[in-house]
Amino acid sequence: MIFNFGSINIDYSYRVPYFVRPGETLESNQYNVGLGGKGVNQSLAIARAKGAVSHWGRVSSTDAWVAHELESAGVVVKDIELTTEPSGHAIIQIDSYGENAILLFSGANHGFTQERMMALIAQTAPGDTILIQNECNGLDQLIPLAVSHGCKVIFNPAPMTLQVSSLPLDQCELLFFNRTEAAALLDVPVESSAADLLKCCKELLGDVEVVLTLGSEGAWYQRSSETLFQPALKVKAIDTTAAGDTFVGYFLAARQAGLMPSRCLQRATAAAALAVQKLGAASSIPMVEEVDGFIYQNSHG
16 A cells, blocks of 8 residues: 555646736637646555555545545555645646746645654554655654554655755655756756756765656656656657656556556556646646557557
């Protein structure tokens, strides 16, 4: 079982010709309300990839439908806490090129207490996997707590903040970065080559496993002296929201199933390529049958 200490957001998405500028009022021609948050997206992706995942999260009792939606997708929801606080939410602009700009309100995602985190960790057994992102509070307490309990911590430090560099990243088993996140953490130019980014990761993190996603430039996996590359699949992006979360979820479900890192990269890349061809966050995460078919189609020309 993967235990996902993750955010739950309600997404308000707007299609726009370009991102709104300071002082400007811009008309949107399409509006959608959906389930999102990096935590929820990754739990859904794991479940849709037929992985076993339990979501640890907090959401307003007025949005209890979230738990039902996750449960119907196969996510274990017994540790989703309903609160009197407002839910986390995001206002998402999606431009004509499929790129997105996101305004985030943390809400209930930032209400975890140390007591609650200790109670959640107490349910785990040594060797269990705990997945975290950077949209919930208390990571500085949770990571050492999980490691001391014998758990393997997998971290996707998104959105990247200054606080991430002060976290005990060397205690993590595996880290997922995109180009922007890696460059910010490593304090190197965002235009740095993949080789330079991976080299700096090794210098900073030692033998921690790293997956570096570079969009249309493909994805890399690094552990000790092993380096693997997976080219991106050529598709037309409509909306990149949740593509990274889809990648993480499918990679981890494949890893949970015992597949080698090269196969994990292949499945994650295919799933992300399908996700960018659909609108929305949670709604864009493909089912495992779609991914299997897409991989077969691409490998058989």
